[in-house]
Amino acid sequence: MGGVAGHAGVLSTVDDLAVLARTILNGGTYGGHRILDEHGVTLMETDVNQRFPGDAHGLGCELNEIWHMGGLTGPGTLGHTGFTGAGPR
Secondary structure, eight states, X not given: OTTOOSSOSOOXXXXXXXXXXXXXXXXXXXXXXXXXXXXXXXXXXXXXXXXXXXXXXXXXXXXXXXHHHGGGOOTTOEEOOSOOSOOOO
């Protein structure tokens, strides 16, 4: 493919994704160990894009976005589409 692929390069296993989700839900800890900074998790969950209503974003996350979360969305949801930015030009 010449270095071009149809994904953003954010690849993992379901088990690893579950660990990340549990870590975020636990405020940055997993298995009794601090993995993520508590303030960083708070920033992930806080809308830092308030100037654009209906397009809520936390640090690295989209918040309550029905267009890709569908029926799972709600005031406490955060997610990531997998897109990490434009590729090489």
